[in-house]
Structures are given as C-alpha cells and as structure tokens.
Amino acid sequence: MHDNSHFSGTTVIAVKRCGKIVMAGDGQVTHGDTVMKQNARKIRRLYSDKVLCGFAGATADAFALLARFDAKLEEYKGNLKRAAVELAKEWRTDKALRRLEALIVVADIEHMLLISGNGDVVEPDDDVLAIGSGGPFALSAARALLAHTKLGAEEIALESIKIAASLCIFTNENIITEVLS
Numbered sequence: 001m002h003d004n005s006h007f008s009g010t011t012v013i014a015v016k017r018c019g020k021i022v023m024a025g026d027g028q029v030t031h032g033d034t035v036m037k038q039n040a041r042k043i044r045r046l047y048s049d050k051v052l053c054g055f056a057g058a059t060a061d062a063f064a065l066l067a068r069f070d071a072k073l074e075e076y077k078g079n080l081k082r083a084a085v086e087l088a089k090e091w092r093t094d095k096a097l098r099r100l101e102a103l104i105v106v107a108d109i110e111h112m113l114l115i116s117g118n119g120d121v122v123e124p125d126d127d128v129l130a131i132g133s134g135g136p137f138a139l140s141a142a143r144a145l146l147a148h149t150k151l152g153a154e155e156i157a158l159e160s161i162k163i164a165a166s167l168c169i170f171t172n173e174n175i176i177t178e179v180l181s
Contacts, residue, residue, distance in 0.1 A: 009170025011134030027174030057102030134164030
C-alpha cells in the first residue's frame with residue numbers, strides 16, 4: 001500500500017562480486033499513482049568517494065539521513081560498520097529522526113549494510129542487498145544470477161533492476177550505477 005502523501009517507490013540494489021561492489025538504482029519518483037520524475041539519482045558517493053549510499057522512501061527524509069551518515073563516517077574515520085551502528089542508534093532514539101521514513105543501503109569495498117530506523121544494521125550473507133518497492137524482485141533476480149551465471153557485479157545489478165522494473169510499477173529502467181573496486 002502506498003501513502004499518497006509521500007514520494008515513494010523505488011528499487012536500489014547492491015551487489016558484490018570479484019572484488020567489486022556495484023550499487024544501482026532506478027530513476028522513478030512517484031507521488032501516489034503519478035510518476036513525478038524519471039531520472040532521480042538515488043545513489044550517492046560519500047567519504048571521498050569510498051562509500052556508496054542508496055536510499056528508498058521519503059526523499060527529504062533520505063537526504064537528512066544521508067547527511068547524518070556522512071557526518072558519522074567523518075566522525076569514525078570511514079569505519080562503515082561503526083558509522084552505521086551509530087546512525088541506527090541515533091535514528092532509533094532521536095524523537096525527530098524516529099519519524100523519518102526511509103531505508104538506506106551503504107557499502108564500501110569490504111562491506112554492505114542495510115540501515116533502518118528500527119535500529120537494524122544488517123549485513124547480508126550472500127553479497128546482495130535490495131530495498132524499495134521493487135527490492136524483493138531485484139533481490140530474487142540477483143540471487144539467481146549470482147548462483148547460476150558468471151556475470152559481473154555491474155551486469156547483475158543492471159539486469160536485476162530491469163527485472164524489478166518489469167514487475168513493479170514504481171520502478172523504471174532509467175538506471176544509475178556506481179562502482180567501487
């Protein structure tokens with residue numbers, strides 16, 4: 001169910017393979033049942049381009065979280081896990097932050113993590129994470145491609161978003177990718 005008062009609906013995926021981490025996101029922003037933008041950039045580079053961050057949810061909330069996470073990265077000298085845990089703790093306990101409606105995926109060359117407002121910091125077992133309305137579709141596609149093909153991380157991320165776009169009306173094929181290697 002999509003709340004018409006929020007901009008929502010997206011797909012962001014992070015895939016790790018052969019020493020690369022690729023994060024890809026579609027470009028669609030919707031408001032209720034209306035497409036408002038086709039080429040939104042839902043992935044950012046942080047901490048001197050060493051960290052990727054993708055977001056899903058209310059846009060203003062996601063930008064507020066990105067700024068907080070960037071500050072945590074600076075505070076903890078690029079330690080992704082420590083910055084993620086500290087952000088999750090702050091997000092869960094701060095009265096204003098608790099109201100933010102978003103999920104973020106962060107990655108450096110070694111780790112990828114999902115961070116939520118419930119205090120969750122999750123590192124996947126299988127080198128793939130996906131968020132957003134099309135996230136389950138992209139995640140399923142990526143897991144199959146990782147297990148049954150020799151495709152690289154970038155190709156898997158792109159194909160997974162395309163598959164999600166064919167199933168999720170809140171996801172399009174205007175895909176932006178960022179690569180760490």
